[in-house]
């Protein structure tokens with residue numbers, strides 16, 4: 001299984017519009033971060049977790065020609081805004097995109113993309129089949145098995161996923177022990193790490209390091225990064241062994 005980071009930036013992306021800070025103007029491409037999303041590819045199956053506002057650009061940049069499903073973590077705009085662009089896959093495959101989301105996220109999708117769910121048969125609108133994730137049971141997309149991990153994002157429940165040896169958690173600031181245990185033994189673990197200063201709904205980098213240490217994966221990768229965290233290569237040098245900042249385009253094999 002191959003995992004590719006399509007985006008590793010927080011909701012505004014990096015660079016942040018109008019910002020002249022050292023990160024936003026850095027010539028190092030690792031400081032350019034599209035909105036957070038990840039591509040999972042097995043021999044037979046291609047899945048993206050979240051389709052934020054940069055979904056179209058991410059599909060083009062990564063050269064994705066076939067997509068079997070979109071799995072959503074939660075309904076915030078930076079994770080769902082690009083769903084309209086499944087139209088390209090609808091056109092090529094002549095079928096609806098399989099979308100996996102819990103009921104809370106489905107409600108958001110139906111509100112934000114009201115025209116998709118009206119059954120108007122208007123030509124060219126996105127075609128989407130909703131599949132319900134219940135948060136407590138694993139589900140399969142062809143040969144890929146997803147185990148949901150329920151985390152808290154301030155007061156909102158967000159889904160992380162364990163797929164074999166890989167665990168992906170974004171937009172969390174608290175994880176119960178029982179849910180944390182589901183990630184134990186992963187070879188690769190992704191956690192969100194916004195910046196150094198406290199935030200009500202996101203782990204800071206020191207908090208993410210603590211959680212990664214408690215889970216104890218071989219390698220941990222931090223994502224959903226703000227320009228406020230600092231320059232990629234400088235922050236990377238400060239991290240404990242086996243911990244890394246993710247960057248757009250980084251690929252891992254499991």
Ligand SMILES: [Zn+2]
Pocket residue numbers: 010011036076078079171224
């Ligand atoms: Zn987010």
Ligand SMILES: [Zn+2]
Pocket residue numbers: 015016019020021022023024227228
């Ligand atoms: Zn900046």
Ligand SMILES: [Zn+2]
Pocket residue numbers: 074076153171
């Ligand atoms: Zn969020």
